[in-house]
Amino acid sequence: MTPTIDTLPQTADIAPLPTIDGGFQTVLADPPWRFANRTGKVAPEHRRLDRYGTMDLEEIKALPVGDVTAKNAHLYLWVPNALLLEGIDVLQAWGFRYVSNVIWAKRRKDGGPDGRGVGFYFRNVTEPILFGVKGSMRTLAPARSTVNMIETRKREHSRKPDEQYDLIESCSPGPYLEMFARYARPGWTAWGNESDAEVEPKGRSHRGYAGGAIETFPSLEPNERLSPWLSDRLARILVEEYEAGASIDQLANESGYSIQRVRSLLEAGGVTLRGRGRPKKATAESAPVKKVAVKKQPAKKAAPRKATTKRSN
């Protein structure tokens, strides 16, 4: 058989992993998994889609993650549903033991499941992040009230939700390393062949870029305590609508939350509350131009460092 691009062996061009004094305490990794059926349309490197180069299982396992992490560390590892066993294999090869997972539930704008996913047996609307521990280290206190699910809308091909960072930063300590990063996160060390600011990630030029938070409110018990992550997310949605002219009463009606809950979420979102009275209409004159500062976790992170490799694909 004449070799074609799909049958030629590929070896990834792999740059050294970054290091930091004492080692990274938390690693987030979203590897370019190579699927067995590389001619299938779902394979990331499919020629027609030209997304990004992939690595085989042995190459991923051989990455010296154990050497650049602290004695006690957390790992968040994205893995496609079909490659769950390979994911656990990688997690263990990097020196971690599997303890739990966080599920990303992909939602439509109205909050329903986003059934545009692919899948041979089922249409996938979820994607797991395997959570592993090296040595011994509990999650930070807010994790105990953080649910292991992220519900947001999809963005461009293989792009993961930014809400992952809020969840990780509130549940696991820095210094933080993101492997196979495409968009550097402030306070994190990014490594990956598309992580340079001047590199335009390939996925972005393809159709389907949308994303953003889902625009419905989860139902809450009257005195339910919110995790920092959920409170931050709800605050962002409420602030956006408040700044567009909605009143606190309207927001309470729409969300089903008490006036008091809406007020405190708006305050947590950093917005200056308007005086009582008729709700302002969002007009060019009335809509504030100020961008809302969303409250973040206290800065306890390593200075951003970046290691990049030359683009191999």
Ligand SMILES: C[S@@+](CC[C@H](N)C(=O)[O-])C[C@H]1O[C@@H](n2cnc3c(N)ncnc32)[C@H](O)[C@@H]1O
């Ligand atoms: C699944 S994507 C990561 C998506 C990213 N987490 C996001 O949310 O946008 C995998 C990334 O690994 C990169 N990659 C592929 N081969 C690589 C290699 N040999 N070394 C470093 N990065 C590589 C790809 O270019 C791609 O950016």
